[in-house]
Amino acid sequence: MTLPTATYRLQLQPAFPFAAAQAALPYLAGLGVSHLHLSPVLEAVPGSTHGYDVTDHSAVRRELGGEAGLRQLADAARQLGIGLILDIVPNHMSASVRHNRRLWDVLRAGPASPYARWFDIDWAAGDGRVLLPVLGGPLGAELDRLTVDGDVLRYGEASFPLREGTAELPLADLLDAQWYRLAWWRLARTELNYRRFFTISELIGLRVEDESVFAATHAKILELVRDGVVDGLRVDHPDGLADPEAYLRRLHEATRGRWTVIEKILTGDERLPSGWQVAGTTGYDALRHIDGLFADPEGVDQLRSLYRQFTGVEDDLGGRWEPTARRAAYRVLTHELAAETEHLVRVATRICAAGGPSTRDHAPWALRLALRELLVRVPVYRPYRTGAEVVLSESAAEEAKAVFSVAEESAAVDVVRDLALGLLGEGPEHEHFRARFAQTSSALHAKSVEDKAFYRYTPLLSVNEVGGDPARPSVTPDEFHAFCSHLARDWPGTATVLSTHDTKRSAEVRARIAVLSEHPRRWAALLERVAGAPAPDAHLAWIAWQTSVGLGGAPERERIGAALLKSAREAALRTTWTEQDAAYEDAVNAFVESGPGGELSEAVREFAKTTAEAARANSLGAALLHLTMPGVPDLYQGTEAEYAALVDPDNRRPVPFDPAALAEPGDKLAVTLAALRLRRELPGAFGASSTYAALRARGPRAEHCVAFCRSGEVVTAVTRLSLRLADAGGWTGTRLPLPDGTWADVLASDRHFTGEADLAALFARRPVALLRRVA
The missing domain is CATH 3.20.20.80 (Glycosidases)
Incomplete structure (x- = not known):
């Protein structure tokens, strides 16, 4: 490799x-x-x-x-x-019938199609037909929009194949004769009988x-x-x-x-x-460890208290992380993933019925409750064959049993857990249940954490990223070094990232927001200054102003407005994607116009100026760590330089690729160029056989420096929590012991260091340093 x-x-x-x-x-x-x-x-x-x-x-x-x-x-x-x-x-692949010719053939020929085995379709659940939730309203209200055109059934721009020999039937009979059932889109939540990607019915799962x-x-x-x-x-x-x-x-x-x-x-x-x-x-694991270095644990605690006071949210609706995530999981299971849950109930019921006296008397409602209570307690995305008993732990099973009012009925939990672990019998149905339980667990975790709880619990938006843990947002230097040592030893070829097409905020935006954890009182003062904007609710106002901070106070109404509407719909507290509250959403747009997208953005710009150096330190520090730590750095388009983007589709805007920019690079691009060129010139220092050694500063501000050496040839050193560092008086008396030899500053070739580097001198020009051994 x-x-x-x-x-x-x-x-x-x-x-x-x-x-x-x-x-x-x-x-x-x-x-x-x-x-x-x-x-x-x-x-x-x-x-x-x-x-x-x-x-x-x-x-x-x-x-x-x-x-x-x-x-x-x-x-x-x-x-x-x-x-x-x-x-x-x-x-998965697209479920657009007119574009997916394999799916077209399945809908035309049914289970006899050579492509029927491509898709996870539960034919029995749909009485031998695939539910297609594509209609804008109930079938009866949409009949006039259905037309037959030869061997094709048309509905607006959508088209569907007709089963052989059915084209001449009256419309009602024709619809009943197909291998599919056209239905109102709202039925997808409870009636869908094919596996999809998360809760997106337009993407059908592949086998x-x-x-x-x-x-x-x-x-x-x-x-x-x-x-x-x-x-x-x-x-x-x-x-x-x-x-x-x-x-x-x-x-x-x-x-x-x-x-x-x-x-x-x-x-x-x-x-x-x-x-x-x-x-x-x-690389999302690397992202979490890098970002965590720039979240001040003391400040995060203060932000949490301020957040609860400002928003007044209840504990399970944003006030505290664990109950918020648990409530979101229940909501997703009983609403968005209701069809997936029912599929598991049907399979478990069949297995129990065929399993003999010991399993036969578990009612579907008990199995459903057991499934729900176990799934919401899976602490990771999904269990695997190896180590599944740790994820689906006995303690989780005992908690699930406590929900049952009759102790004897709680034995359904043991049945579901044993099925998910592969311990209760063998056969295709058993294997299918184990796999689908794991697949549903993954969809549940993604939808309830990433796409719901992250929008409900928002003390510090910079830590609410894929793979992040709002309960433990801060990472100590020792934890970071342990993670990097693990990568160098076990996964030296892994990818590492800071921004992707799926991150909710680019690294630049997160770097600016993370500064709030270093000085919550400045954030509180900013909130008081902008309190005059008529926000529809305090929770959204908190998110809006942090988003504005992330954009440096730029009054970009359309971008902020789109991000806030997505946030509100994902949170599903006042409006949702499928049940939109027009009055609330109008209030959101009005707030953006008068608040972060209007004259009050000037207050945020002034705030951004006072924290610009701290945000710069976060941005450059995260970038250099990413580019020189163990693994293969993956840069998202545009992020080699200053790049502020919000959640998709904002982060998919085109970026310039002008070679002239490389001749006179800005601050971040200069750091990126230096690190990438060093990786290219010294592949052995960063490759599969490279080594990683933590370097630890000495002195009163040692915890503000993160440094390491790669293969005895390259030293990386960055500043963390620079705002608190400045408040404490700077680097006075703090030094970084360097490995033997003479070290040249790659970012400033006229500077060399040996022995112990005074950190005030090392970071005199930039809050980061990249050193190369020259002797």
């Missing part, structure tokens, strides 16, 4: 196709990355800006330039010493555990790998697969061990299973 030096993520879309990526190559070559990391390139729904809604695995997307365009990009990149990494989507499905859906990707067009892979959402470990083993064999990282979100102290045949994760 050849490790990339550094990768650069490009968001391909019709407005930025392969030709545009090729035009950016001179800039990216000058930047110093070794590989382009491309978003999905297979055929997708026309106009898709992300490509995760694949419609045809056998073709490269025409809107991007087709296979010829991709190969031309690869050839041009190779001439500049740059390879390609592809993002692949094995878990890549089937060898023939794996072969068909990976043939083009593997061809590109064999032809040398592609050097490595990023695997999207492996937690959605029935058996991630087996899939990754098969992929590893098929690619002959090419560099592959997976979008596996690790929670808390969870570790990637050691037996998985991958180079590591896509």
Whole structure:
């Protein structure tokens, strides 16, 4: 396996196709990355800006330039010493019937279709038909919009195949005769009988555990790998697969061990299973550890108290993290994932009925309650075969049992837990339950934590990121060093990130917001100053003003307004995506106009000026740690320089790729250039066999410095919690012992250090230092 030096993520879309990526190559070559990391390139729904809604695995997307365009990009990149990494989507594809010809055939021929095995469809649950929740209203109200056109049924722009021999039937009979049931979109929540991606009915799950499905859906990707067009892979959402470990083993064999990282979100102290045949994760674990260094634990506690006073939210609706996350999980299970829960209930009921006297008397309601109470207590995204008994612990089972009013009925918890652990019998149904329990657990965690609780519990927005833990937002230098030592020893080829297409705020925005944890009183004073804006509620006001701080006080009404509406709908406290409260949303827009998007933004700009140096220290510190710690740094487009973006689609805006910018780089770009060029010049210092050694400062402000040495050749040192450092009097009397030798400052070639470096001198020009041994 050849490790990339550094990768650069490009968001391909019709407005930025392969030709545009090729035009950016001179800039990216000058930047110093070794590989382009491309978003999905297979055929997708026309106009898709992300490509995760694949419609045809056998073709490269025409809107991007087709296979010829991709190969031309690869050839041009190779001439500049740059390879390609592809993002692949094995878990799901588009459920748009008119664009997904495999699904079209299944709906035309039913279970007899050769493609029926591609999808997780519970035919029995739908009386032999697939529920298609595509109608704008109840069927009876939409009949006039349904028309028959030959062997096709049309509904607006949507079209559906007709079962053979049914085209001449009266409409009511024709609808009943199909292998599918057209239904009001609201029925998806409770009646859906195919596995989907999270709660998105427009994305249908794939059964890549089937060898023939794996072969068909990976043939083009593997061809590109064999032809040398592609050097490595990023695997999207492996937690959605029935058996991630087996899939990754098969992929590893098929690619002959090419560099592959997976979008596996690790929670808390969870570790990637050691037996998985991958180079590591896509890096959200690194993001959490880097960001945590810049969250002041004392200030976070003060912010929490101020947040509860300001918002007045209840403990389980944003006041405290654990009860908020638990309440969000219950909400998602009983609403958004009700269909998935019912599928598990049906399977468990069948198993119990066939299992003999010991399991036969567990009622569906008891199994449903047991499922719910166990799922909300899974502390990570999903259990795996190895170590599942730790995740689905006995203590969690005892807590779940306590919910039952009759002790004897609580035995249903043991049945569900044993089924999920694979301990209660064998057979296809048992294996199916185990896999679907794990898949549902993953969807639950993602939707309840990332897409709900993170928008309800908001004391410090900078820590509410994928893989983050708002209960433990701060990371000590010792914890960071332990994490880096683990990566260097066990996963030296893992990816590391600071910003991605899925982060809710770019690293620059988070760096500015993190400063609030260092001086909560300044934040409180700002809130008092802007209190005149008529916010629809205090919780939204808190989020809005922190968002404005993250943008440096820029009065960008449309961007802030869009982010706030998304936040409110995801939180689902006053308005939702499906039950929008027009009056509330109008109040949100009015508040943005008069508050953070209006004259009061001047107060935030003044605040930003007073905290600019601290935000700069956070931004440069996080960037340099990311670029020099163990692993392969993945830079999201534009983030090599100052780049402030909010949640998607804001973070998918086009960015400039001007080679002239490299000649006179700004502060952050200069740091990025220096680190990437050093990685390219000294690959052994950062590669698979490199070493990591923590360096610890001495003196009264030692905790404000994080430093380490890579392979005895490169030293990284950064400032943390600089605002508190300045309040305490600066670096006076604090020094950093350096390894033996003479060390040159890569960012200022006229400076050299030996022995113990005085930190006031080391950080005289920048709050970060990158040193290279020269003697």
